[in-house]
Amino acid sequence: MKFVELIVEGYGEQLEIDLQDLLAAAKGRNISEIPTGQLVMQLQGMGHNVNGNSIMTILNGNPYVQTATPELVNLTSDDEAAISGAPDAAEQNRERVAQLAQNTADSSIGNDLV
Numbered sequence: 001m002k003f004v005e006l007i008v009e010g011y012g013e014q015l016e017i018d019l020q021d022l023l024a025a026a027k028g029r030n031i032s033e034i035p036t037g038q039l040v041m042q043l044q045g046m047g048h049n050v051n052g053n054s055i056m057t058i059l060n061g062n063p064y065v066q067t068a069t070p071e072l073v074n075l076t077s078d079d080e081a082a083i084s085g086a087p088d089a090a091e092q093n094r095e096r097v098a099q100l101a102q103n104t105a106d107s108s109i110g111n112d113l114v
Contacts, residue, residue, distance in 0.1 A: 014048075015043070015048050015050070015055075015058065016058055018043060018046050018048065019039070019043065019055065019058055019059070019062070020062065020064075021096075021100060022039060022042055022043070023062060023064040023065065023073075023075065024064065024096035024097060024100065025096075025097060025100060026075060027064055027075055028094065028096065028097035031075065032074065032075050032077065033072060033073065033074055033075070034072070034073045034075070035071070035072060035073075036052045036055070036059075036068070036069065036070055036071055036072060036073055037052060037071075039055065039073060040052055040055065043055070052070035052071070053070050056068060056069075056070065059073055063076070064076055
C-alpha cells in the first residue's frame with residue numbers, strides 16, 4: 001500500500017470518528033436536529049476539509065441519523081432505535097458521552113502535567 005493511500009484511508013476513518021463523536025454528543029444532549037453547516041464548521045475546526053455535500057454518504061450510513069440533507073440532519077429518537085431493534089440507543093449515548101468526557105478530562109490532565 002502506498003503512503004498516500006494510508007494517509008487517505010486514515011483520514012476517512014478519523015472523519016467518521018469525529019462525526020460520530022459530534023452526533024453522539026448531540027444525542028446525549030437530546031438534540032433532534034442539527035444544521036449541516038454547524039457540523040461542517042465543527043469538523044473544519046478539527047482540521048477536516050469538508051462541506052455539506054461531502055459528508056452526506058457518512059451521515060446517511062450513520063445509525064444516529066434518521067435523514068440528512070446538505071441543509072439539515074435529523075437524528076433518530078431513542079424510540080425509533082428501539083422499534084428498529086437496535087441496541088438501547090439511550091444507554092449507548094450515555095456511555096459514549098461519558099467516554100468523551102473522560103477522554104477530554106484525561107487529555108486536559110495530561111497537558112497540565114507536561
